Amino acid sequence: MKINWLNEVEKRKDQLINETQEFLRINSVLDESTASAGQPFGKGIANALQHMLTEGEDRGFSVKNLDGYAGYVEHGSGKESVGILCHLDVVPAGTGWTSPPFAAEIREEKLFARGAIDNKGPTMAAFFALALVKELNVELSKRVRIIFGTDEESNWRCVEHYFEHEEMPTIGFAPDADFPIIHAEKGIMDVELKFSEKDSDGEVKLETFKSGERLNMVPESAEVKLKGNEEHLASIIASFSAFLEEKTFEGSFDHTKETLVLSILGKSAHGSTPERGINASLYLAEFLHSLQLTKLPAFISLLGEKCQGDFYGQTLGINVEDEVSGPLTVNVGKVSYKRGSSAGVGLNIRYPVTADGDKIIHALKQAASDNQAEIKVIDHMTPSYVEGDHPLIKTLQGVYERQTGEKAGLLAIGGGTYARSLDVGVAFGPMFPGREDVAHQKDEYILIDDLIKAAAIYAEAIYELAK
Ligand SMILES: [Zn+2]
The missing domain is CATH 3.40.630.10 (Zn peptidases)
Structure with a gap:
């Protein structure tokens, strides 16, 4: 017909x-x-x-x-x-x-x-x-x-x-x-890393770390609150200004006697394309890590040193790729920490259609325990x-x-x-x-x-x- x-x-x-x-x-x-x-x-x-x-x-x-x-x-x-x-x-x-x-x-x-x-x-x-x-x-x-x-x-x-x-x-x-x-x-997986160690205990203490609202978005902004003596905080402000200038990011700080609030503005993007955004949480972690403060919580070095620039899960040992759908991607979508309670890092992971989701979960568990953390799968849709x-x-x-x-x-x-x-x-x-x-x-x-x-x-x- x-x-x-x-x-x-x-x-x-x-x-x-x-x-x-x-x-x-x-x-x-x-x-x-x-x-x-x-x-x-x-x-x-x-x-x-x-x-x-x-x-x-x-x-x-x-x-x-x-x-x-x-x-x-x-x-x-x-x-x-x-x-x-x-x-x-x-x-x-x-x-x-x-x-x-x-x-x-x-x-x-x-x-x-x-x-x-x-x-x-x-x-x-x-x-x-x-x-x-x-x-x-x-x-x-x-x-x-x-x-x-x-x-x-x-x-x-x-x-x-x-x-x-x-x-x-x-x-x-x-x-x-x-x-x-x-x-x-x-395949799409939302997971949360919960870090077991609770305290930040050096001369400068990390009080809070807040970034991101939804796991499937690259966080546009991140904010931390630090506590320490004025001299320390003043030198952190100087380093922060230099950091912002070097990266050409917008950011701000708010200093009162013993507390310092730092914030960074990155660029949002969809969680499936983390490489298109500027993840404010990772850059702020990178900055904190670069200060070489003593006794910062472990998630700072994980995010600021190892996960920074790694959109494909190498750090977590889950990098896989196939011809049809390309590489696995990881978006650090949410970071929350308050001194005295454990840090939570939320990830949105997208894995190739021929990869095995269970294997990825297994590798994530290993990576989490290597970093004194536990992992919880919040949501999982197979490819x-x-x-x-x-x-x-x-x-x-x-x-x-x-x-x-x-x-x-x-x-x-x-x-x-x-x-x-x-x-x-x-x-x-x-x-x-x-x-x-x-x-x-x-x-x-x-x-x-x-x-x-x-x-x-x-x-x-x-x-x-x-x-
Ligand atoms: Zn629709």
């Missing part, structure tokens, strides 16, 4: 835009204050879910609401299934919008709204694509199911609940990241990887290349996309290469043209995967 998918979507363009606008006008931010049985994430999300299920019923799909945690619309028949995993919750709107965030206004061929690109616009594109496949009476040998998650932006409780009750699709994709295809996502010659990949590549005329290269990332909830799944769109990333920003938008193109790509993908 030869169908010009883009033409078919173009013919229905106004309908697609109107329906997307209508969907975007539902404020679907997590709201625990209106949560109740059947709507665990609040009224707005429940309304958005109900909206899609009603639309699905109107189109003659079979639909199901899973206790308000998730839902699906399904078309076709067969034992195997193709899953398209979307989410309809959005992050809070924030401030500074040109038009109200839930007005879904169109200006200069862009549709502006919270959720326009992440992920309600693409959700509608996929839904519209399935509706088109049905309308054109294309014969399918597999079931196609669009799964609506509702808690992607917070805790993924939606997919957890969903897969407790429903089958795993045979293959699938999530339209919640980038085109062409993300087929490899590193997600579909090999390049898998039929799912080959099919999606063909679709993308036919629709866009561009080569469909494969991407490997250190971040985590929704696709990793699927056993055999990849992230497929909706952001075309070179587009500015406006997800989670004010004035979030989707280009009308991209919405249309995405719908055509998803329609052909559904057909090719399920025919």
Whole structure:
């Protein structure tokens, strides 16, 4: 069967835009204050879910609401299934919008709204694509199911609940990241190092060390408080000024009789790319270490001497690398210390798709005990990887290349996309290469043209995967 998918979507363009606008006008931010049985994430999300299920019923799909945690619309028949995993919750709107965030206004061929690109616009594109496949009476040998998650932006409780009750699709994709295809996502581990020794006891004492709020971000600032006599503190101030000048960092100090507070401003970056940031905590530790004060807590030399400049885990003995996804990365995301209690250092580790997470944990335990510390794994997501010659990949590549005329290269990332909830799944769109990333920003938008193109790509993908 030869169908010009883009033409078919173009013919229905106004309908697609109107329906997307209508969907975007539902404020679907997590709201625990209106949560109740059947709507665990609040009224707005429940309304958005109900909206899609009603639309699905109107189109003659079979639909199901899973206790308000998730839902699906399904078309076709067969034992195997193709899953398209979307989410309809959005992050809070924030401030500074040109038009109200839930007005879904169109200006200069862009549709502006919270959720326009992440992920309600693409959700509608996929839904519209399935509706088109049905309308054109294309014969399918597999079931196609669009799964609506509702808690992607917070805790993924939606997919957890969903897969407790429903089958795993045979293959699938999530339209919640980038085109062409993300087929490899590193394993992600949050760990905490707890140091056993408690006190800083030299002539100059380290009172506190504070840096970082989230493990998956490079800390932008770090602050320490020191106690000592005036003479010592004055010489530390002189060294600190020289240190800042040498590194060309911003920083400040605040000196009162016996205490000195030093702070450094680095540069934030995502935890998956620590080399792109300037980790303020490591530089401040480096400075403290360079003072050669007696009896500083051990974490200072570990961070300031050994971990400084090591983005790949050599210090911890966990450096591994593979061809598909590159090296393991370590981000020191959080450091907290208060004299009299043990120091805590939080790490966000991203390891290559072919590496073994358990081995890494084992090596970390060893490294921790070598440094009089203990390690606790707070969170661990294993890698997600579909090999390049898998039929799912080959099919999606063909679709993308036919629709866009561009080569469909494969991407490997250190971040985590929704696709990793699927056993055999990849992230497929909706952001075309070179587009500015406006997800989670004010004035979030989707280009009308991209919405249309995405719908055509998803329609052909559904057909090719399920025919
Ligand atoms: Zn998303």
